[in-house]
Amino acid sequence: MESVIEIQHLSKSFGNHEVLTDIDFSVQKGEVVCVIGSSGSGKSTLLRCINLLEKPSGGKIIYRGENILDDRHDIHSYRKKLGMVFQQFNLFNNHNVLNNCVVGQVKVLKRSKEEAEKTALKYLKVVGMDQYVNAKPKQLSGGQKQRVAIARALSMEPDVMLFDEPTSALDPEMVGEVLKVMKELAGTGLTMLIVTHEMEFAKEVSDRVVFMDKGVIAEEGAPEQIFNNPKEERTKEFLKRTLK
Amino acid sequence: MNLEWVITIISNNWPMFIRGAGMTLLISIVGTILGAIIGLLAGVIRTIPLPERKGKRIILKVVNILLSMYIEFFRGTPMIVQAMVIYYGSALAFGVNMDLLTAAIFIVSINTGAYMAEIVRGGVISIEKGQFEAAQAIGMNHIQTMWNVILPQVIRNILPATGNQFIINIKDTSVLNVIGVTELYFQTKSVAGNNFRYFESFFVACVLYFIMTYAVTLILRYFERKLDGPENYSMIGQPAQITLPKNNNNRQ
Numbered sequence: 001m002e003s004v005i006e007i008q009h010l011s012k013s014f015g016n017h018e019v020l021t022d023i024d025f026s027v028q029k030g031e032v033v034c035v036i037g038s039s040g041s042g043k044s045t046l047l048r049c050i051n052l053l054e055k056p057s058g059g060k061i062i063y064r065g066e067n068i069l070d071d072r073h074d075i076h077s078y079r080k081k082l083g084m085v086f087q088q089f090n091l092f093n094n095h096n097v098l099n100n101c102v103v104g105q106v107k108v109l110k111r112s113k114e115e116a117e118k119t120a121l122k123y124l125k126v127v128g129m130d131q132y133v134n135a136k137p138k139q140l141s142g143g144q145k146q147r148v149a150i151a152r153a154l155s156m157e158p159d160v161m162l163f164d165e166p167t168s169a170l171d172p173e174m175v176g177e178v179l180k181v182m183k184e185l186a187g188t189g190l191t192m193l194i195v196t197h198e199m200e201f202a203k204e205v206s207d208r209v210v211f212m213d214k215g216v217i218a219e220e221g222a223p224e225q226i227f228n229n230p231k232e233e234r235t236k237e238f239l240k241r242t243l244k
Numbered sequence: 245m246n247l248e249w250v251i252t253i254i255s256n257n258w259p260m261f262i263r264g265a266g267m268t269l270l271i272s273i274v275g276t277i278l279g280a281i282i283g284l285l286a287g288v289i290r291t292i293p294l295p296e297r298k299g300k301r302i303i304l305k306v307v308n309i310l311l312s313m314y315i316e317f318f319r320g321t322p323m324i325v326q327a328m329v330i331y332y333g334s335a336l337a338f339g340v341n342m343d344l345l346t347a348a349i350f351i352v353s354i355n356t357g358a359y360m361a362e363i364v365r366g367g368v369i370s371i372e373k374g375q376f377e378a379a380q381a382i383g384m385n386h387i388q389t390m391w392n393v394i395l396p397q398v399i400r401n402i403l404p405a406t407g408n409q410f411i412i413n414i415k416d417t418s419v420l421n422v423i424g425v426t427e428l429y430f431q432t433k434s435v436a437g438n439n440f441r442y443f444e445s446f447f448v449a450c451v452l453y454f455i456m457t458y459a460v461t462l463i464l465r466y467f468e469r470k471l472d473g474p475e476n477y478s479m480i481g482q483p484a485q486i487t488l489p490k491n492n493n494n495r496q
C-alpha cells in the first residue's frame with residue numbers, strides 16, 4: 001500500500017514539557033484512521049504537528065517522498081494538500097458559507113471563481129449545506145458550521161483530511177448529523193485521520209485505530225482488535241473508563 | 245444672546261464660515277483616511293509573528309522599535325505643539341516653507357496614524373486564533389491570511405474607533421490655527437476680530453462643528469450597518485415552497 005503521510009520519530013515539546021515522544025506512524029491512501037486516548041495524551045498536538053500548526057521539535061514527516069520539515073520545503077503548498085477540520089469549526093467570520101469554501105480555492109489553488117464555486121457547491125451538497133450558501137457563520141448552528149467546515153476542507157480536494165474532535169464542541173443532538181457526513185465520506189475512499197472521543201463511531205468507520213497515551217502511541221490495530229482484544233494494559237483501562 | 249447679531253454675522257460672513265468649515269472637513273477627512281492607512285500598516289507590521297530566520301527577525305525587531313517610538317512620541321505630545329515644531333522646524337531644517345495645507349494634513353495624518361496603529365493592533369489581537377489557523381491550514385501565507393480573513397474583520401471591528409478618531413480630528417484641527425491654517429476656528433477668530441461679537445461668532449462656529457461631527461456619526465452608522473449585511477439569509481432552492489391555501493375572496 002502507498003502511504004500518504006509517514007511520520008518518523010516525531011517529537012514535540014512545549015518548553016521542557018515533552019508532549020509527543022518518538023512517534024512513528026503512517027496513513028495509507030484511502031485509509032480511515034481514528035486516534036483515541038485520554039485528554040492531554042497529545043492527540044491534538046499530533047494532528048497539529050502533521051499540518052505544521054505546531055512546529056515539531058524533532059523527527060521527520062515524509063510526504064510524497066520528501067521530508068517536509070526540511071527548511072527549504074514550502075509549507076504552504078504542503079498544507080493545501082491536507083484538509084483540517086477543527087473542534088471549534090473556525091469558519092471565516094467575514095465570509096458567507098459559499099465564500100468560506102471558495103476563498104482558499106481561488107487564492108491558494110488559483111482556480112477561477114466559476115470553477116471554485118462549482119466545486120464548493122458540489123461539496124456543500126455532500127454535507128447537505130448547499131441551501132445555505134448565503135448564510136454567515138454566525139447564523140448557523142454548531143452542527144451546520146461543522147458541516148460547512150468539512151465542505152471547506154473538501155473543496156481544496158486534499159490528499160488527506162484531518163479531523164480534530166469534530167463533534168466535541170457540539171450539542172448532543174447535533175453530533176449525529178456531523179458523524180453521518182463523516183461516515184459517508186469514509187465510504188467514498190477518502191483518506192481520513194480522525195481524533196475522536198466517539199468510540200462507537202471509531203469502531204464503525206475506522207480501518208485502524210491508534211491509541212495514544214502520555215505522548216506515545218501505546219497500541220494500534222484493527223478496530224475489532226483494539227476494542228475487543230486490547231493487548232496493552234493501559235488500552236484496557238482507557239476503554240473500561242470510556243465505554244462502561 | 246442676541247439673535248439678531250447671529251443672523252447678521254451669518255449673512256455678512258457666511259462665505260468665511262463655509263470656507264473655514266470646508267477646510268476643517270478637508271483636513272480631517274484626508275487626515276483620517278491617511279492616518280487610518282498609516283495605522284493599518286503600522287498595526288499589521290506590529291502583529292507579524294517573529295520569523296524563524298535570524299536576518300528577518302532582526303529587521304522586524306528594528307522596524308518594531310521604530311514604530312513604537314513613532315507611536316509613543318505622537319501619542320505623548322500635544323498636537324498643537326507638534327504643529328509648531330513640524331511647521332517651523334521644517335523651515336529651519338530644510339529651509340523650505342511647507343505649504344500650509346500640506347503641513348496641516350501631514351500633522352493630522354501622522355497623529356491619527358499613531359492612535360490608529362494601536363487600535364489596529366488591538367483589533368488584530370482580538371481576532372480568535374482559530375481564524376488564523378484555519379486560513380493557514382488551507383495553505384494561505386501570512387499576507388493572504390491577513391488580506392482575505394483577518395483584516396476585513398479587523399476593519400469592521402475598528403470602524404467605530406475610526407469614526408471616533410474622525411470626530412476628534414474635526415474638532416482638533418482647530419489647534420492648527422496656531423500655524424495659520426484657515427480652518428473654521430481661524431476664520432471665526434477673524435470674523436470676531438472684525439465685529440467684536442465673540443460670543444455670537446463662536447456660537448455659529450459651535451453649531452457648525454456639531455453639524456459636521458453629527459453628520460459623520462450618522463454616515464458611519466449607516467456604513468456599519470451596510471457592512472454587516474442583512475440580518476437574515478435566504479435559502480437557495482429550498483424544496484418546501486410555502487404555498488398559501490387558496491382563498492375564495494381573492495384580493496388582487
Ligand SMILES: Nc1ncnc2c1ncn2[C@@H]1O[C@H](COP(=O)(O)OP(=O)(O)OP(=O)(O)O)[C@@H](O)[C@H]1O
Pocket residue numbers: 014017019037038039040041042043044045046165
Ligand atoms: N500551546 C501549548 N503550550 C503548552 N502546552 C501545550 C500547548 N498545547 C498543548 N499543550 C499540552 O500538551 C499536552 C497534550 O495536549 P493535546 O491538546 O495534544 O491533548 P489531547 O490529547 O488533544 O487532549 P484532549 O482530548 O483534551 O483534546 C497537554 O498536556 C497540554 O497541556
Ligand SMILES: [Mg+2]
Pocket residue numbers: 043044045165
Ligand atoms: Mg485535543
